[in-house]
Amino acid sequence: MISKQLYSLQVKTKQNFEENLEHLRNLIIECEGDSIILAPEVCLTNFCYQKMDEASAFAKEATKTLLTLSSDRTIITTMIEKYRNGFYNNLKVFHKGELLHKQSKHKLFPLGNEHLHFQSGDIAEISHFKIDDLVCGALNCFELRFIELWERVKGCDLIFVPAQWGKERKDNFETLTKALAITTQSFVLASSGANDTCAKGSGIITPFGVAITDDSKEIIGAKADFNAITQVRKYINIGLS
Structure with missing residues (x-):
């Protein structure tokens, strides 16, 4: 296995799309x-x-920018995109200047009325993909609550959880991301928004369940030694290779 520098971003989102993209850049x-x-x-x-149509149009500009920025790194986020039958919340993985993976949010959050504005993605899109030699998977925000979706990312070395998690349920987010890491014996990289209504709680969680978090920071970083996966799966054998 390999070591890799991981970063979780914890940012506020303003109303101006261009300002948000520049800040992310x-x-x-x-x-x-x-x-x-x-x-x-x-x-x-x-x-x-x-402003869903405007957000979808902006996704094209954002995609071009992130493709360029990913020439020497990997970047993951989600964006609103429109297809023939409606809008989707698309998780996109940019790697070495290419779009490596995309999946549309399958489980839509009813308290946020997502089901009234978005189409549900195909569950089959929640699948393993590789970043170099790492087997990866992703769950988008509300999807974290569904055990059947944990099964779809079982066996991954690294699981991504982008979110805009409500601050009233902060403990839920931190508990579930930690439990996901322990249950799948994987690293979990979790990133939630920092607006006043959001939980923060972003961080890097090891397969042993050690969470590296800091709600005061916009960038939370840690070097992940993926040999820890082999160690924990050998030490506490639950049938994962």
Whole structure:
């Protein structure tokens, strides 16, 4: 296995899409090259239900920018995109200047009325993908609550959880991300928004359940030694290889 620098971004989202993209760009540039960087769910636009068409159009500009920034690193976030039958919350993985993986949010959050504005993605899109030699998977915010979706990312070395998690349920987010790491014996990279209504709680969780978090920071970083996965799966054998 390998070591890799991981970063979780914990940012506020403003109403101005261009300002959000510029801020995200500046944070990414602060991160080391050859690292993996996770930004919060829809951090460039928020859920902006009154400007969905505008957000979808902006996703094209954001995609071009993130493709360029990913020439020497990996960047993951989600954005609003429109297809023929409606809008989707798309998680996108940018790696070495290419779009490596995309999945549309399958479980939509009813308390946030997501089901009234978005189409549900195909569950089959929640699947393993590789970043170099690392087997990766992702769950988008509300999807973290569904055990059947944990099964779909079982066996991964690294699981991404971008979110805009409500501050009233902060303990839920931190408990579930930690439990996901322990149950799957994987590293979990979790990134939640930092707006006043959001839980924060972003961080890096090891397969042993050690959580590296700091609600005062926009960039939370740690070097992940993926040999820890082999160690924990051998030490506490639950049938994962």
